[in-house]
Every structure is written in C-alpha cells, then in structure tokens.
Amino acid sequence: MLQPPVMTIALLATREATASTLYGLYDLFSSAGRDWEIVMHGRPGRALLEPLIVSVDGQGYRAGNGAWIQPDAKLADCAALSAICIPDLMVAPDEPLSGHYDAEIEWLRARHAQGVLLAAACTGALIFAEAGLLDGRDATTHWAYCDTLAKRHPKVRVHAHRALVATGEGERILMAGGGTSWLDLALFLVARLVGTEEAMHLARLYLIDWHREGQRPYAALTTSRQVEDAVIAKAQVWAAQHYDTPTPVCTMMQLSGLTERSFKRRFKLATGMTPMEYVHTLRLEEAKQYLETTDEPVEAIAERVGYADASFFRRLFGRRVGLTPSQYRRRFRSMRLAMQ
Known part of the structure; x- marks a missing residue:
C-alpha cells in the first residue's frame, strides 16, 4: 500500500x-x-x-x-x-x-x-x-x-x-x-x-x-497602564485603595473636580473603560486573590470587595472571568496549594 x-x-x-x-x-x-x-x-x-x-x-x-x-x-x-x-x-x-x-x-x-x-x-x-x-x-x-x-x-x-x-x-x-x-x-x-x-x-x-x-x-482583568491624564491617574490611585466603598465612582468624580460628563469622558479616553467598569475589574481581581488564598465563603468575599448582593457578584464574575467563583476556586486554589 x-x-x-x-x-x-x-x-x-x-x-x-x-x-x-x-x-x-x-x-x-x-x-x-x-x-x-x-x-x-x-x-x-x-x-x-x-x-x-x-x-x-x-x-x-x-x-x-x-x-x-x-x-x-x-x-x-x-x-x-x-x-x-x-x-x-x-x-x-x-x-x-x-x-x-x-x-x-x-x-x-x-x-x-x-x-x-x-x-x-x-x-x-x-x-x-x-x-x-x-x-x-x-x-x-x-x-x-x-x-x-x-x-x-x-x-x-x-x-x-x-x-x-x-x-x-x-x-x-x-x-x-x-x-x-x-x-x-x-x-x-x-x-x-x-x-x-x-x-x-x-x-x-x-x-x-x-x-x-x-x-x-487566566487573564488579569486590570491593566497597569500609566495614563497621561494626571486627574484620571489620581482617580485610579484612589480607586485602587478604596474600590470596596459603596459609591467609588461618585467619590472619584468629586476628587477630580470635573463635571460628571467630563469625568466619565476623560476616564474612558484614558483607560478604555468606564469608571464603573474599572471599579469592577479592581474588585474582581481582588476577589480572585481571596478565592485562591482563603477558604472564605463566596458571600463573604463578595462583601469584602464591595458587593452587598452576592448573586450579582456571582453573575458578574462568571460573565467577566468565564468561570463561577466556585469553579475558579477549585481550579486555581488547588493549583496554588500544589505549588506551596
């Protein structure tokens, strides 16, 4: 043949x-x-x-x-x-x-x-x-x-x-x-x-x-990009430290001294995200760390990162990460533990 x-x-x-x-x-x-x-x-x-x-x-x-x-x-x-x-x-x-x-x-x-x-x-x-x-x-x-x-x-x-x-x-x-x-x-x-x-x-x-x-x-949702707009960069620094507060976007806007419309426009131009999308990415990245390194219940982690509604957190996490919080924990916590 x-x-x-x-x-x-x-x-x-x-x-x-x-x-x-x-x-x-x-x-x-x-x-x-x-x-x-x-x-x-x-x-x-x-x-x-x-x-x-x-x-x-x-x-x-x-x-x-x-x-x-x-x-x-x-x-x-x-x-x-x-x-x-x-x-x-x-x-x-x-x-x-x-x-x-x-x-x-x-x-x-x-x-x-x-x-x-x-x-x-x-x-x-x-x-x-x-x-x-x-x-x-x-x-x-x-x-x-x-x-x-x-x-x-x-x-x-x-x-x-x-x-x-x-x-x-x-x-x-x-x-x-x-x-x-x-x-x-x-x-x-x-x-x-x-x-x-x-x-x-x-x-x-x-x-x-x-x-x-x-x-x-596997993706990191946030970016470490430096922005040229000093006002927006200041807002980013504040958000990184206070993302878990109840109304972070309102506070960022107040700190900027800009009108709501100008702040949102300049933030999107500088970062590629709306202010709320940016806050969500910060919160979800922090939630990933808690899921990988602790045994805390998902509800407690949701509250830790700024979400009073755990069901909303689960839906958002699944949509942005591609796995549910529990699925993410099973995959990446076991991986982390195996390497320790």
Whole structure:
C-alpha cells in the first residue's frame, strides 16, 4: 500500500521567538506517527510530519532568553509546505512592529495565496495582523495583547476570551491565545493535517488538557497602564485603595473636580473603560486573590470587595472571568496549594 508523503511544517523563527514554544512545537510535530508506536509496540512508527525551522537568512542566533536557535533553512530555500506556524514573540504590548517583519510578511502573503495553512501561537498572530491577513476576520492572541491588536488593527474582530480561532477562507488561518494554548494549536494542526486519531495519541502521550474555558480564567482583568491624564491617574490611585466603598465612582468624580460628563469622558479616553467598569475589574481581581488564598465563603468575599448582593457578584464574575467563583476556586486554589 502506497503511503502518503510526509508533510512539512515550517516553524518561522524570528529574533523575538521564544525557544520553549519553538522547540515545543518542533517536538510535538516530530512525535506524530512515531512515538505512539514506541510506547505501544516498542518500535518507532513512521513520522507523519517534518518540522523545519526557517528564518529570513537561515543564520543561528540567541533568542530573547539567551537560548541558541539554529534554523534549518532560510525562507527562499523552502520547498513545498503543508503549513507554516509562528511561535510567540517576546515583545512588549506597545512595541511598534511596523516595518520590522517585511520579509516574513511578504513570504507569508505569498504562501497564503498558494493555499498553505497558516498558524500562529500567542503573540505570533501580531505578524498576521501586520500582514493584513486578519482584516475583516476573527482573531485571538495572548489576553494581554488583545487590546493592542484591536487598536492597531480596527478591521480585525478580536476575541480575547478564546484560546483557539480558525478563520478565513477554508479556515486556513489558525491562532492560539496565550501561554500553553500553543498545545491546543499543535493538536488542532495535527488533526487537520494527519487526522483526529493521531492528535488524540499525542494528547494522551503528552498529557495535554484542552483549554475548554478559553483564556479568560487566566487573564488579569486590570491593566497597569500609566495614563497621561494626571486627574484620571489620581482617580485610579484612589480607586485602587478604596474600590470596596459603596459609591467609588461618585467619590472619584468629586476628587477630580470635573463635571460628571467630563469625568466619565476623560476616564474612558484614558483607560478604555468606564469608571464603573474599572471599579469592577479592581474588585474582581481582588476577589480572585481571596478565592485562591482563603477558604472564605463566596458571600463573604463578595462583601469584602464591595458587593452587598452576592448573586450579582456571582453573575458578574462568571460573565467577566468565564468561570463561577466556585469553579475558579477549585481550579486555581488547588493549583496554588500544589505549588506551596
């Protein structure tokens, strides 16, 4: 029986690529078809995917964390590819990227036009956006970079809560959210290219648990952004210390000396949130800490952070975090205790 050819996946290595994701993807793709047979029958199976680390010039370099990365080839030398995958980028959310990846972008556009499947882990999706490949399409990236992606590229429909997005014609552009959701992306790619059964083999071998709830439970709801408006910055400092008071927005407005309309307009302009949304984020972040570190009842925690109505707190927490307070406690308190 004639066996199908091994499919090549190019892993695009930029100077900002993190070695852990790059080589983690390399290991997982290399394992497809090979390692299940080793475990079950004592001999390696036939590899089904060939990962190839590629860069603009093919030269080795030090990654941001000091690890040495040695590409296998340069972009111009790549033969037929089944897929291209971009690892995450070690860049700050506000770091400008325009003009920084011109060669990579030209290559990605050409390969996309040829029908190659494109995928990006975490902040790697920012390159897709710079290439214009996400205009008018759904997208996701690390939760801390979603605001940046949405502001820089208003034509992109950013889904901050989703850990995995498939978009575009034929769903040929795939993106994962933050952190270890690159594992979801890798399994999804294996399922698309090789088959669901092999993806399940890898999930069992590597003990991979799908991020079913998305990335919202892991996200920090507040931002530490410094604002240029001194009046609003003063209000933020006060809110951080008095978020649990009964009428924090009214007090912030009084301290600002502004009219209600001017205060709310300037606050939204400076922070991207209404004053009440900002207070809610402060309260919910504090509630997360209590849920992770104490055994206090949910009702007591709600009152601690400023909510007299525990049922309202539960609904708000579930809507903003993606888990109920009890579900959040079960997941993250046990995780914290296991690491102590």
